[in-house]
Amino acid sequence: MRTTIRRxxxxxxxxxxxAAAAACGSSSGGSSTGTTTLSIWSCTGCWGTKFPSxxxxxxxxxxxxxxxxxxxxxxxxxxxxxxxxxSGSGPDVVWINTSGDYGLYSSKGYLKNxxxxxxxxxxxxxxxFYPNEWSEVVLQQGIFGIPIDTGTRxxxxxxxxxxxxxxxxxxxxxxxxxxxxxxxxxxxxxxGISGFSYAGGEKWSMLYNNIGPLVFEAGGQFLNNxxxxxxxxSPAVETxxxxxxxxxxxxxxxxxxxxxxxxxxxxFAANKTGMYYNGFWDISAMLQANPxxxxxxxxxxxxxxxxNTGGWILSVPSAVSSSKLxxxxxxxxxxxxxxxxxxxxxxxxxxxxxxxxxxAIEGPxxxxxxxILKEHAQQPLPLTKNMYQEAIDILNAVEQTELGHSVPxxxxxxxxxxxxLTQ
Amino acid sequence: xxxxxxxxGPPASRTDAGGPSHAPRALAASMRTPATARRAVRAGSxxxxxxxxxxxxxxxxxxxxxxLWSFRRRLDRDSxxxxxxxxxxxxxILVLIMAFPILWNVIESFFSSSYGNTSFVGVANFxxxxxxxxxxxxxxxxxxxxxxxxxxxxxxxLLLALFFNRRLWVSRFIRPLIVxxxxxxxxxxxxxxxxxxxxxxxxxxxxxxxFKTGPSWLADPALVMPAVIVAGIxxxxxxxxxxxxxxxxxxxxxxxxxxxIDGANRWKILVRVELPYIRNIIALTSVLGLxxxxxxxxxxxxxxxxxPVNDTTTLPIWIYNTAFSDFNLSEASALSxxxxxxxxxxxxxxxxxxxxxxx
Numbered sequence: 164m165r166t167t168i169r170r171x172x173x174x175x176x177x178x179x180x181x182a183a184a185a186a187c188g189s190s191s192g193g194s195s196t197g198t199t200t201l202s203i204w205s206c207t208g209c210w211g212t213k214f215p216s217x218x219x220x221x222x223x224x225x226x227x228x229x230x231x232x233x234x235x236x237x238x239x240x241x242x243x244x245x246x247x248x249x250s251g252s253g254p255d256v257v258w259i260n261t262s263g264d265y266g267l268y269s270s271k272g273y274l275k276n277x278x279x280x281x282x283x284x285x286x287x288x289x290x291x292f293y294p295n296e297w298s299e300v301v302l303q304q305g306i307f308g309i310p311i312d313t314g315t316r317x318x319x320x321x322x323x324x325x326x327x328x329x330x331x332x333x334x335x336x337x338x339x340x341x342x343x344x345x346x347x348x349x350x351x352x353x354x355g356i357s358g359f360s361y362a363g364g365e366k367w368s369m370l371y372n373n374i375g376p377l378v379f380e381a382g383g384q385f386l387n388n389x390x391x392x393x394x395x396x397s398p399a400v401e402t403x404x405x406x407x408x409x410x411x412x413x414x415x416x417x418x419x420x421x422x423x424x425x426x427x428x429x430x431f432a433a434n435k436t437g438m439y440y441n442g443f444w445d446i447s448a449m450l451q452a453n454p455x456x457x458x459x460x461x462x463x464x465x466x467x468x469x470x471n472t473g474g475w476i477l478s479v480p481s482a483v484s485s486s487k488l489x490x491x492x493x494x495x496x497x498x499x500x501x502x503x504x505x506x507x508x509x510x511x512x513x514x515x516x517x518x519x520x521x522x523a524i525e526g527p528x529x530x531x532x533x534x535i536l537k538e539h540a541q542q543p544l545p546l547t548k549n550m551y552q553e554a555i556d557i558l559n560a561v562e563q564t565e566l567g568h569s570v571p572x573x574x575x576x577x578x579x580x581x582x583x584l585t586q
Numbered sequence: 587x588x589x590x591x592x593x594x595g596p597p598a599s600r601t602d603a604g605g606p607s608h609a610p611r612a613l614a615a616s617m618r619t620p621a622t623a624r625r626a627v628r629a630g631s632x633x634x635x636x637x638x639x640x641x642x643x644x645x646x647x648x649x650x651x652x653x654l655w656s657f658r659r660r661l662d663r664d665s666x667x668x669x670x671x672x673x674x675x676x677x678x679i680l681v682l683i684m685a686f687p688i689l690w691n692v693i694e695s696f697f698s699s700s701y702g703n704t705s706f707v708g709v710a711n712f713x714x715x716x717x718x719x720x721x722x723x724x725x726x727x728x729x730x731x732x733x734x735x736x737x738x739x740x741x742x743x744l745l746l747a748l749f750f751n752r753r754l755w756v757s758r759f760i761r762p763l764i765v766x767x768x769x770x771x772x773x774x775x776x777x778x779x780x781x782x783x784x785x786x787x788x789x790x791x792x793x794x795x796x797f798k799t800g801p802s803w804l805a806d807p808a809l810v811m812p813a814v815i816v817a818g819i820x821x822x823x824x825x826x827x828x829x830x831x832x833x834x835x836x837x838x839x840x841x842x843x844x845x846x847i848d849g850a851n852r853w854k855i856l857v858r859v860e861l862p863y864i865r866n867i868i869a870l871t872s873v874l875g876l877x878x879x880x881x882x883x884x885x886x887x888x889x890x891x892x893x894p895v896n897d898t899t900t901l902p903i904w905i906y907n908t909a910f911s912d913f914n915l916s917e918a919s920a921l922s923x924x925x926x927x928x929x930x931x932x933x934x935x936x937x938x939x940x941x942x943x944x945x
Binding site: 241242245248249267268271272273355363364366415416417418419420422423551552559562563565566 | 699703780783784785786802803804805806807810888889890891893894895896909910911912913915
């Protein structure tokens with residue numbers, strides 16, 4: 164009897180272990196014969212509300228392709244992607260943010276060069292897109308994604324505070340000196356009012372929204388496009404950094420480490436900040452905070468008004484099998500067709516012909532952002548394996564100058580650091 | 587089965603499992619009259635020595651071979667497979683959850699991996715870390731942060747515990763309030779401190795009679811680390827308070843009374859009676875506090891993201907940035923191994939001392 168119980172116990176235990184092992188070993192499968200399954204990852208809320216129904220229509224039109232989707236909260240999107248990419252797992256098609264992530268992921272080899280496999284497919288031709296948007300995805304090493312929507316930025320100015328400070332309204336472009344003078348006069352109003360505000364602790368935003376565009380506008384760049392030459396000590400970079408230092412003296416000092424990008428929006432909406440720089444998506448947020456807010460937008464200009472563009476990009480991770488590329492090509496052609504592209508994003512689309520469609524952001528206050536799309540876009544840093552370190556070195560140097568270090572000596576030391584990375 | 591175990595296992599091992607058998611007698615003696623407290627403690631000590639001598643006289647025991655050996659010997663051969671089947675999965679899960687990730691992390695630190703391309707690089711990741719100036723800066727910042735927070739939390743926790751270790755009617759209302767900072771999620775407390783430190787925030791308003799414009803607490807390189815240390819102390823001190831208060835309340839009042847009769851003042855009672863009595867709790871709390879503080883990430887990151895100019899980039903923040911901003915998981919693994927070794931080295935004296943006390 165005792166032996167029987169013991170044997171039964173061992174058998175039950177062994178069966179449980181085998182069952183557990185079998186459960187672990189079974190995979191949720193990719194494609195069965197004749198059917199290709201494509202998985203799409205996006206951050207929560209990044210795609211338009213109509214996009215799921217577009218995918219269903221695509222499946223109906225392509226019975227041999229099945230789509231699975233996963234939405235990941237924005238706060239953990241980067242870390243989830245990084246883990247998936249590092250382990251060689253992840254989706255077949257993925258939403259990528261232009262600011263920082265597109266360059267970083269491409270430089271790490273996480274994204275597939277789709278210059279020949281996808282580009283050129285119906286409705287995925289360079290001429291279908293705004294030049295500004297398209298130029299952002301074309302890197303020296305290839306094309307690693309197709310732009311979905313735009314993220315154009317402009318300088319917001321508070322009409323109420325301008326009036327209080329006795330300032331003339333800005334036009335569609337404004338010189339750096341005009342911005343500086345306005346910031347100074349608004350700051351002088353006192354009572355906790357700042358002339359300017361920014362989120363310096365949000366590193367990529369700081370590089371792509373603030374110091375990077377200033378360097379372009381001054382007619383310079385930190386590194387050449389092939390990342391073989393650093394220009395930190397060039398007159399254009401020194402001019403841009405010196406200007407930034409002057410401008411930020413009219414911002415709260417705590418902005419140096421401010422990570423919350425909502426703070427400039429909220430203080431602007433509360434008539435506590437005179438100016439700040441960001442994208443069109445802030446308009447709804449600031450009007451929600453203060454429906455009576457009076458504001459304008461303008462482009463800052465020194466030598467040029469060149470900027471970066473931002474927005475989201477649809478990419479293919481490099482681990483995706485080549486056998487899936489025809490299905491992915493079909494998917495891109497389907498969703499980038501002008502009549503559907505608006506469903507992909509729900510906001511300002513990257514495909515030119517889509518602009519005539521009804522979007523949530525039609526209106527005079529958005530006109531400047533549409534105009535910016537016709538201009539030139541640049542990536543603040545070229546694509547290299549040291550891109551992250553280069554960005555950190557640049558931002559640390561800028562922070563040092565904000566904290567009072569001399570611009571020429573800090574830039575000389577940055578030049579050495581960047582030169583070390585480019586060798 | 588019980589009979590067999592009784593014959594197999596020497597009496598010494600049963601004494602080990604049951605703890606010092608004479609300790610209750612000593613405590614009971616101490617309870618009789620306060621005046622006999624010291625004598626009772628000494629008696630307990632003598633009884634313990636006698637018990638140890640008896641164990642030694644009985645020859646070699648399983649004491650040095652560890653619990654698993656004693657456990658195995660107590661099992662008969664027939665029941666061992668069944669026990670292994672039922673207990674084995676739990677051990678396996680423990681190993682998978684705790685040991686495997688650490689081991690994997692150590693292995694990963696000797697490789698360079700990027701999207702399916704993994705290659706063995708030996709100690710190249712470590713060489714890269716030690717060769718960068720950032721390591722020494724982050725190491726010193728981690729020491730600064732850990733020492734500041736650890737000392738601050740301990741002192742504040744002890745003071746609070748001493749204050750509330752009295753029969754005050756207000757204690758029952760205030761004690762739960764003190765625990766709130768510890769119970770709050772990091773994101774909530776950090777956001778609160780960012781608002782407190784912000785320009786025109788509460789701290790600025792309090793200091794407004796002294797400063798025209800308040801200092802930039804989180805943007806000034808000289809102030810940022812003390813500022814986050816204060817927030818860290820506020821967050822973690824309740825843990826020390828709870829542990830030390832529990833320890834202080836476990837001290838038999840007879841000991842304090844005996845010390846008073848001997849003429850000891852409050853300070854001497856604290857340093858000669860109370861703190862030595864709760865030294866094991868202090869050691870345990872210190873080890874846990876040290877490990878948590880050195881590894882602390884969310885509060886600093888949420889308040890400063892390691893800035894300005896890396897002035898609060900402690901090792902955990904550098905690890906996070908390396909892994910999830912630079913996506914260099916191999917170098918981040920090597921950094922994690924270094925941090926693990928450093929924390930273990932720092933905690934080792936406490937752990938060894940605690941082990942001695944337990945023995």
